[in-house]
Amino acid sequence: MSHYAVPAYKRCGLPRMRRAAAAAVVGPSSGATSAAVFRGRQHSRLLISPHGQQHSRARTNSRLFHSNSRLHSEALASQTVTKAAKVVNKEEDEITIELESYPADEGNGVTFGVGRPNIGDIMDRRAKAGRLVAMTAAYSDSDMFKAPAPEKPLAKRWDHHVSAESTIRGPCVLKQAAKHLKKPGIISLGGGLPCPEYFPFESITLKVPKPPNFSEAATLASGETVTIGKYDVSSSTDKVYDLSIALNYGQATGSAQMMRFVTEHTELTQNPPYADWRCCLTVGSTGALEQALRMLFDRQRGDSLLTEEYSFSTALETAVPLGVNVVGVKMDDQGLLPGSMDEILGTWNPEQQNGKRKPHVLYTVPSGQNPTGATQGTKRRKEIYGVCQKHDVFIIEDEPYYFLQMPAYGSDTLKGSVDEFLDTLIPSLLSMDTDGRVLRMDSFSKVVVPGSRLGWITASAQMVERYIRHAEVASQGPSGFSQVILHKLLDEEWGHEGYLRWLMNLRDEYAKRRDVMISACESLLPKEVVSWAVPMAGMFHWIKVNPRMHPDFPQKSLLQIEEEIFHLCLDKGALVARGSWFRAEPKTTPNEETDYMYFRTTFAAATPENMTEAIRRFGEAVRESFRI
Amino acid sequence: MSHYAVPAYKRCGLPRMRRAAAAAVVGPSSGATSAAVFRGRQHSRLLISPHGQQHSRARTNSRLFHSNSRLHSEALASQTVTKAAKVVNKEEDEITIELESYPADEGNGVTFGVGRPNIGDIMDRRAKAGRLVAMTAAYSDSDMFKAPAPEKPLAKRWDHHVSAESTIRGPCVLKQAAKHLKKPGIISLGGGLPCPEYFPFESITLKVPKPPNFSEAATLASGETVTIGKYDVSSSTDKVYDLSIALNYGQATGSAQMMRFVTEHTELTQNPPYADWRCCLTVGSTGALEQALRMLFDRQRGDSLLTEEYSFSTALETAVPLGVNVVGVKMDDQGLLPGSMDEILGTWNPEQQNGKRKPHVLYTVPSGQNPTGATQGTKRRKEIYGVCQKHDVFIIEDEPYYFLQMPAYGSDTLKGSVDEFLDTLIPSLLSMDTDGRVLRMDSFSKVVVPGSRLGWITASAQMVERYIRHAEVASQGPSGFSQVILHKLLDEEWGHEGYLRWLMNLRDEYAKRRDVMISACESLLPKEVVSWAVPMAGMFHWIKVNPRMHPDFPQKSLLQIEEEIFHLCLDKGALVARGSWFRAEPKTTPNEETDYMYFRTTFAAATPENMTEAIRRFGEAVRESFRI
Incomplete structure (x- = not known):
């Protein structure tokens, strides 16, 4: 029961969905704060532990059919697997999993667990999950929106790297109280959320480009005009987000609506090779870096950070006042030299370093590094990851320019499908991160607008949970205006394919400028x-x-x-x-x-x-x- | 040469401007980053030191004519004072002050330095300053937008209260480089600001209430429809803000456009009694509190914080992971008891307090305190301020509900002018802060929309500067969508009077609910x-x-x-x-x-x-x- 009107350019070549779909349902709630809900079909129920291990142990498979997958998927459509849908409430002791018979995907010579999922898989998963109903301040997490991955390992634990400040952070008591709101018929006098009746915005209308005509001239001539109303969700049967939700208080993770988009985009473009990865929206990567540093660095411990010998000055200025000892690694045209890193780490002697500890974190910008413009090749990234494994180093991967990877100087503009575009991208450190040791920072600043102050991190559930505990008592998550406007454009109007085509276009524009x-x-x-x-x-x-x-x-x-x-x-x-x-x-x-x-x-x-x-x-x- | 189309409801009772006006001009700049500029009349120039002492010593007076000021102002219109306008560039060694003959305001039995300025003064000052031209990432500060106040003292210094982390913060090297952009004809290859050509938003249109008809029904029936274009500033002669500016990178202080609005609003409603107060936009008061705590608290120093014995749980959860020792002060129906505070401070013995230092900061919510709902009366606030003076305590004044001060239970809705409304408000701690020891936090969350993630602080230039140094490497300031949308509504559409009428209406709505x-x-x-x-x-x-x-x-x-x-x-x-x-x-x-x-x-x-x-x-x- 999909309510999505899929535009023609998104419908091309979509294979049938034939594997596990994540979806969630919760009991009725009359309160202002609740969990994200899918209005899908009815399911039988099964209780499991709250940490999602069951999820990752499920018999379903998740990563398939990168491109040209139609034949594969149609061949598999008659078999059955298990469909998992989960009641999501982070304060709950138990999580309800809904089970249903579903076509299976084993056998047939298809290689599972490799390659990226494709847009068709994701749109089909959405369709089967049903309409996303995530009301004011609804809880959400990436596990609600990504395919289960039983073949993948769980992330390692990083307790020994976490700072004292981060370790003692507990959840907000008022947000915990929201768990009671799922009780049928309950009236909340609990949270001080203003009534949307008093929001002085009846609607917001945007004029935006219509793919593939992204230029300003084309937008003026034939752009789309789209409107976000205050009560779209209650007044229509297919809208998932509106001003009454976006402009009230929300979760520090960002809205369920944008969480779904960035989780799917990350799955589509990065496909992390461990099971329990999660996303969390940020107020941009500068703020995300500050939070990550406070999570990983202790002034008292004399902690050190590795980075490129020429590094983004704002990142350095973020680190230094926190007492972080910054150590530069030699570079060449491909950036960071793994040998230099290995030597620094292998020969580290605190006594020769003013008592500073051996670096336990690397901050790196692998693509189009700021300031050097260097881009690490695939082999280079693997070597860097290997050195980090060898020396127990956690990685902060800052990738604002990842999708602005260009062809050779003077070559023609690249043509082709979004799958071909994704094939041209050098794999990220996140995409080779079997340990869950990477915290990747993505941002809409360089590829949509800097003024959105909106980005997201991807890391292991443990690290994302620590990050959220901090965000709850700091930024409280990104602007609702930014979220609802970007959701309208990227998710509702463009969809994943339209957004990837936008990125391809932008890469071409910057390549012309580079030339x-x-x-x-x-x-x-x-x-x-x-x-x-x-x-x-x-x-x-x-x-x-x-x-x-x-x-x-x-x-x-x-x-x-x-x-x-x-x-x-x-x-x-x-x-x-x-x-x-x-x-x-x-x-x-x-x-x-x-x-x-x-x-x-x-x-x-x-x-x-x-x-x-x-x-x-x-x-x-x-x-x-x-x-x- | 005003470009402001002042709506009828803003024109009522405006006295003539007859005193100092702050304005700024800078040289031409072809770069993307520059200072806010006023296109006003020509002035002669005078160089002074960069810290604004000259400004506060100028012969002009600033605070006059709270209400019914028309007669006063017209009587004074023939005299002369000095008009100051300043070239603003925070990295400059010298600041240029522009001087011009102007009607004076001394004599005539008017009491200077007391009472609030009124909206007419502010609108007239804007008109005389000319169109605000603040392009992408323009620098701004409150001194550009408030009246000089030579009769007021300068704030005390708080170096001994500032944390080690905050003390060592320097300015961002890349933001410093922007000072070179004022050179005529310069081409910048310096900052990595994306080209607005690639911003996928041609326009944003809002449907909003038209004062005084604020209800949803009235807005649906007869609300205003207003549009923000991408290039409004360059394509029109009266617009001051557009998407090309708001959606690019900006200053951590927020935009000059919103800085002007909140500075004027603060002058109008708080009128701090010292000269060198400034505002800085925030991503909301939770984030602002975290930054303020990091600015004032050192884990190593064993610092302690005073607050109400029942305090906002999120504030407590913000403080505790930073190692802050929280100390509760007894309360009654008017909140914090000054005697309890004085006793705690007067009898503090670190040896009996696990080595913790005597509290040097008070965090308080004076109006409609969360959770107790208590509101400190005027006398209570003065006593609290006095105890803080006695014990060298800095004050964080958190006032999300300040404008939701209600009449007695069961009494009729208050009618009257905005001046009468302002007269009903209990003076804030900021408004009695002769020392500059208050950092006040305001927020649009409770009175416009929480999803804006937009608020501001007001404090002494010293403390605001420390705050900005942190924000530059953390949030980088609030969302541009939030800023440009709130600016459109609050400044361009409603103006100060319309916004105050909105607050009056909201207070009435909440009073009905309270009843x-x-x-x-x-x-x-x-x-x-x-x-x-x-x-x-x-x-x-x-x-x-x-x-x-x-x-x-x-x-x-x-x-x-x-x-x-x-x-x-x-x-x-x-x-x-x-x-x-x-x-x-x-x-x-x-x-x-x-x-x-x-x-x-x-x-x-x-x-x-x-x-x-x-x-x-x-x-x-x-x-x-x-x-x-």
Whole structure:
């Protein structure tokens, strides 16, 4: 009983759903706070323990049919598996699982547990689960929206890495009280949630692009106009989210509606290889990083963090006031060098490190790293993951630019299906994370709008639960305006396929800009002293300058020459970022014999003409400083 | 050269502007990041130091003419004062002040420095300042939008209260680089701000109430439909905010546009009595409290926090994991008892307190306190402030319900002007804060929508600056969707008068609900064991039950009887909150000879019928437990 009107572009090539579907039902509730509910068919009930082990032990399989799966799925449609649907209430001692006969998926030579699920699987799962009914402040978690994965291991535990502050966090007593609201007929005088009658917004209407015509001109000419009403959910039979829900208090995890979208998107694009992964919405990755650091670092313990030797300056500025000892790892054109990491970890001696503990966390930006633009290849990522396994290192994977992975410089725009697009993406650390040691940070800032202040993390249930306990007494989750607007656009209007097509389009746009930047550098910079690697993802181009070719070297130091070029460039009318701003260990002195100067430029913001002109000015500054 | 179309209801009774106006101009900037700019008239220039002392020493006066000010202002219109307008760039070593002859305001028997400014003053100041031009990520601060106040003292310094974590916070290096963007003709390749061309929102249209017809029915019938376009600022001559600005990265302070609104609203309603107060937008008061606590508390220092003996449980849950030692102060119907506070502070001995330091911070909710509903009267607030002065205690004033101050139980709805409304409000601690020792937290959650995740703090420039340094590496400020939507509604559509009328209307609605709740308690609760004070603000009613009247006392403890009533009430179909959930010192045992049991109920959410029914059920539960 699906209520989804699937647009034509989402209907193409959808295989039939023929495997386990997660769904949830709860008893009636008259209170303002309750759990997310699916209005699906009736099920028989079975009680299990609350931690979901039963879920992961279920006989169903979950990962199948990456692309061209129609034949496979149709061949399997006559068999049966178990369908699991779960009453979700996080404060409950028991969880109710609903069971139903369902077509099975074993046999038939299909390889299970490999490859990504596809959009058809997910849409079919939604259809079978029925309409999502998640009212004000409804509890939700990823397990409600992803396929069970009995073949996958559970994540390792990270108690020994968790900080004292995080360890003692308990759940909010008022949120715990919400468990009583599932009692039929109960009237709540418990939570101080304002009445939506007093919300001064009757509706919000958006004008947005209609896939695949994403340009501003096309949107003006033929974009979609969509409206979010205050009481859409109660006044219609197919709406799942409205202003009365989104604009009231919610869970710190974010709404069930957006939780479903990001969980499915993560399953579709990352497919983590362990069973108990979960998502939690964030107020953006800067806030998420701060929470992750407070969860993993103790000032008293003398904790250390590994990161790229040139790292995102805001991340460094987030870490340092918390007393985190930041340690830079050497890099090449593919970023972080696993050998350097292994050496640092293997030879760590606290006595030679001011008493600081051996690093137990790595912070890395694997794709289009900020500031260097470096992208780790698949082999590199596997090696990094291996070093982290060897030394018991937890990984914070920051991936704002993951979907902005570009083709080679000067090559044509990529065409093809969303499956082909996903095939071009280098696997994430999360997608190779059999231990559950990765906390991945995704963000809509770089690929939808920064002003949404909306992103999400993916990590093991243990780490996500610790994260939520903090978010409940900090941000309390992201803006309801942001959530309901992005849900309208990404889920209701575009759907997963439309959103992936948007990402493909955006990648093409940034690749064109990247090519303008590289072309300008090719023709306008003095190659006798300046060099670069073409960035293969993201928004940044990292320009390397050789200080030892400078006529004033070594009378002037590397940092002095860098400063001189920076100011000459400003004088000529271009602002670039100095490489030294991003040094992970700013208190150390650069090695004048081996280190280089760097300048970070972005191809995200300026027009192509201005970008070229700015590179010309930068080239002039370098020439003037080097007296070329 | 005002571009404001002032609606009729805002034009009533506006006096002529005849005093100092804050305004700002900066040089041209082609970069994406710049300072807020006013396009006003030309001024001569004067350089002063960056900390604003000159500003506060200027000869102008600022606080005048609360109500009925037309006669005063017209009488003064021929005299002259100095008009100050300032180039704002927080990284600059020098600040440019623009001077201009302007009518003076001394003499004429007007009392300066007392009373609030009025809306007319503010609108006139805006008109004279000219159109606010604050582009993407423009820097702003309250000094740009409030009147200078030379008669007021500067805030005291609080360095000795600030935590180690907060003390070492520096500004973000990338945000500092933005200072170079004011150079004419510069092209920025510096910041990785996405191009708004790729924002998939062409416009957002809202349907909102039109003052004074705030009801849902009136909004459906005759509400306003207003649209926010992507490029409104560049395509029109009077718009100040649009999607291209709001949905890009911004400052952690929030946008200049919303900064102006909350600064003016604070001036209008609080009028802090020291010169260098400032506002900063927040992601809501829970997040703001966490940041404030991290700014003021050191785990290593063994710091202690004073608060009401029954306090907002989420606030307690925010403090405890940070290692904060929470100390409860005795209360009566007006909340916090200054004598109890003075005694705790005056007799504090670290050796008797596990080595914990004497409390240096008070967290208090003065109006409609959560959970007790208590409201501190004016005298009470002055006494509390005095005790804090005596013992060098900094104050966190949490005021989500400040504007929900209600008339006496059963009295008629209040009518009158917004000035009369403001006159009914008990002065805030901020409004009596001559030392700058108050950090006040305001929020739109309870009075607009919780889902905005938008509020603001007001405190001294020193404390706000420390707060911003943290927000830059945490939330990065509130959602742009929330900001631009609230700006459209509150500033452009309603204006200050419309918003104050909205607050008056909301207060009346909650007063009606409060009266339903009290009436139900009067008729349905057993008064031989149950009593209460009528709440005069907020959303909560605090019901006191005498355990010593219970037939099983003292065989059953106070907490056991409380639990029994809670569960009996649940069985009968009503959820109330247990008083013990809010105990500031949960590890201590209640005094069985003197303490009472409490239950918190809210009149915010349920319908009047359900509220009455729930109170009936609660009464039955009490009767059953007490065998009445």
